[in-house]
Amino acid sequence: MEELKSAMEEHMDQMADLVQKFSSELRYGLRPAYDNFIGFFHAIDWKEPWLMCLIGLHFALLLLTIFSRKHINFQMCLFLLALAGVYLAENLNRFLGENWKSFAGQNYFDRSGVFLSVLWSGPLLVIAIIILVNTLFSLCFLMVRWKKAELRYRARVARDKKD
Known part of the structure; x- marks a missing residue:
């Protein structure tokens, strides 16, 4: 039972890390697109x-x-x-x-x-x-x-x- 509990906790930690990495990449990923749009808009x-x-x-x-x-x-x-x-x-x-x-x-x-x-x-x-x-x-x-x-x-x- 203890092994199952530790495996579940390890799995939950991995999932939390994946969600955190995904959200940080998403926030970082949209910033360059926004900057490119603003640059395009101001260049005209x-x-x-x-x-x-x-x-x-x-x-x-x-x-x-x-x-x-x-x-x-x-x-x-x-x-x-x-x-x-x-x-x-x-x-x-x-x-x-x-x-x-x-x-x-x-x-x-x-x-x-x-x-x-x-x-x-x-x-x-x-x-x-x-x-x-x-x-x-x-x-x-x-x-x-x-x-x-x-x-x-x-x-x-x-x-x-x-x-």
């Missing part, structure tokens, strides 16, 4: 006109997505447009990287495309996800309406057979 001149227009475009697309939520066909076109924008991001990054002096104060367009991924593709993907979720909700609602109509039809047919 947010007052440049083309950046303000880009943010305005994404905001207008978001509002258009929200206000057109009942028009599934239009939303599917908007969905495809958003995904096409993400697909063309690499070519856009290359083009903007070659011509940045004509519209920007500094070259944001590196070879890996991080800047364009965050400020162009990221918002377009969020808009596409919103459209996708809305479409799934609309399909669920349509399935419920269809099943209700089917049940009403079956009840009417059963009632007519009784009479």
Whole structure:
């Protein structure tokens, strides 16, 4: 019995050490990501006109997505447009990287495309996800309406057979 008790205590000590190491790694692990985000945020001149227009475009697309939520066909076109924008991001990054002096104060367009991924593709993907979720909700609602109509039809047919 004493051996079992000491084994349990040893196991509990190991678990406590693992939890402590995991929590300290988690706290330490998020700090560099936060520092990188803050550095990225401060490296951008947010007052440049083309950046303000880009943010305005994404905001207008978001509002258009929200206000057109009942028009599934239009939303599917908007969905495809958003995904096409993400697909063309690499070519856009290359083009903007070659011509940045004509519209920007500094070259944001590196070879890996991080800047364009965050400020162009990221918002377009969020808009596409919103459209996708809305479409799934609309399909669920349509399935419920269809099943209700089917049940009403079956009840009417059963009632007519009784009479």
